[in-house]
Amino acid sequence: MSKVAVITGAGAGVGRAAVEEFARHGYDVALLSRDQGRLDRAVTDLQATYGVRALGIPTDVANSDALEAAASRIEQELGPIDVWVNVAMATVFAPVSELTAREFERGTQVTYLGQVHGTMAALARMRARNRGTIVNVGSALGYRSVPLQSIYCGAKFAVRGFTDALRSEIIHDGLNVHLTMVDLPALNTPQFDWALNKMGKKAQPVAPIYEPEVAARAIFFAATHRRRQVWVGFSTVKAILANRIAPTWIDRYLAKAGYDGQLTDEPLEPDARGNLFDPVPGDYGAHGRFDKQARPRSWEMLTSRHRNVFWAVVGVGAVSGIGLLIRRKGKM
Template sequence: MAKVAVITGAGAGVGRATAEEFARQGYNLALLSRNKDRLNKAVDELESCYGIRALAIPTDVADAKAVERAASATEDELGPIDVWVNVAMATVFAPVSELTPEEFERGTQVTYLGQVHGTMSALSRMRKRNRGTIVNVGSALGYRSVPLQSIYCGAKFAIRGFTAALRSEIIHDKLKVHLTMVDLPAVNTPQFDWAKNKMGKRAKPVAPIYQPEVPARAIFFAATHKRREVWVGFPTVRAILANRIAPGLIDKYLATAGYKGQLSQEALPVNAPANLFQSVSGPYGAHGRFDTKSRTGSWEMFTDRHKSVLLAVVGVSILGIARLAFGKK
C-alpha cells in the first residue's frame, strides 16, 4: 500500500517541487495551498505522470481549523498520514519602518503558525499510531537575519525554537515519531515575483541560487532518513557558521550588501502582485524567473548522506594542516 504525504504550500515553489519528488517516489499526496486552480493542475499532472493518487485541498495554513479539516479529509480519502511537510510561507520585502502590524501578523501566521498548525494536526494522529514523520522547512535566515526580511526571518527563527522544544517532548514521551528540519538557501521560486514588495525594485534571491528540486530532494531525504537537521547548500552552512563566529561584523556587512543583494535594478511593475493577504492567480509553478542563474545540485547534500566519509576527509585534512604547522622546525 502506498504511503501518504501531506505537503503545504504545494501550489508553487518548493512545495510544488516537493510534491513532485514524493510522487516520483510513489507516495499518494494531499496538496495544501490557497489556490485551488494550481492545486488541481498539480493533481492532474502528478497523477498522470506518476500513477499516484493526489488530493487537492485548498487551505489557508494560518487557519488552524482549516488545517485540521485538511488532515481529516486526507485520512478519510487516502489513509493514515505517514509524512507531513510544512513548506507554506508568506513575506514582505520592506524595512521594519515601512511595515504595518497587520503585515507582521499575517506573515507570522502563515510562515510560523502555519507550520505549528500543520505539526499539531499531524502529531495528534501520529501519536495514536506511534509512527510518522514531520518535516519543518527552515532557512539559513532562521540563523542569520538579513535586512528587508524581518517578517520572514522572525518566523524562521520561531520555527527553530518550536521544533527544538517539540523534539525534546517527543523524546520524553518515547514516541516513534521523527521530527526533522531542512534549512534552505536562496531558491528560484515565484516568491520574488509575488511577495509583497515596498522597495520599488524587483526582489531577487542572493546568489548562489538553487532550483527548487534541490531542496525537494533534501526534504524527501530528511523524511526518509533519521536526521535531526539537514542544511542545503554551502551558503546555508556558511551563513550559520559565520554568524556564530562574527555576528557583529556580519551586521555591518549586511547593512550594505543585504540591500544590494536582494534588489535588482529593474523597477517594480505597476500593480505588481502581492500574495500576503490573498492568493495570486496565474500559471505559477515550482520555478521562478531565475532558471538561467540557478544550480541544479548541491554538493552539501553529499556531506549529510555520507557523514562517515566526510569526517574521514576532514580528519585527514586536519592532520595535514597539523603537520605543516607543527612539523620540523
C-alpha cells in the first residue's frame, strides 16, 4: 500500500515542488491550497506523470475547521496520513507604518496558525496510530528578521517556537511521531509576483536564490530521515549564525541595504493584485521569474544529507593533519 503525504500551499511555489518530489518517490499525495483551478491542473499532471493517486482539496489553512475536514476526507479517500508538510505562507512587502492590523492578522493566520492548524489535524490522527511525520517549514528569516517583511518574519519566529515546544511534548508522551523543521533560503517562487506589495517596485528574493526543487528535496529528506532540523543553503547558515554573533551590526546593515536588496528597479503595475486575502488567478507553477539567477542545488543540503560521510572525511583530514604535524615536530 502506498504511503500518503499531505502538502499545504500545494498550488504553487515550494508546495507545488514538494508535491512533485513525494509523487516521484511513489507517495499518493493530497494537495491543499485555495485555488481550485491550480489544484485541478496539478492533480491531472501528477496522475499522468507519476501514476499516483492525487487529491486536491481547496482549503484556507487559516481556517482550522477546514483543515480538520480536509484531513478527514484525505484519510477516507487515500488512507492514513503518513507525512504532513506545512508549507502555506503569506507575506507583505511594506514597512510596519504602512500595514494595517487586519493585514498583520491575516498574514499571521496563514503563515503561523496555518502550520499550527495543520500540525494539530495531523497529530490527532498520528497519535492514535503512534506513527507519522510532520514537517514544518521555516526560514532563515525566522532567526534574522529583515525590514519590509515584519508579518512574515514574526510568523516564522512563532513557527519555530511552536515546533520546539511541541517536540518536547511528543518526547514526553513517548510518541513515535517525528516532528522536524526545514529552514529555507531565498527561493525562486511566484510569491514575489503575487505577494501584497506597497513599495511601488517589484519585489525580489535576496541572492543567493535557489530553485524550489532544492527546498522540495530537503523537505522530502527531512520527512524520511530522523533529523531534528535541516538548514538549506549556506546563506541560511550564515544568517542564523551571524545574528547570534553580531545582531546589532546586522540591524544597521539591513537598515541601509535591506530595502533595495528586496526590490528591483521595475515599477509595480498599478493594478497588481496581492494574494493575502484571496488567491491570484493564473497558471502559476513552482517557479517564479528568477530562473536565470537561481541555483539548482545547495552545498549545505549535500553535507546535511551525507553528514556521516562528510564528518568522517573531516575527521580523517584532521587526524592526518595532526599526524603530519607530529612527524614534522619529531624531525626537528
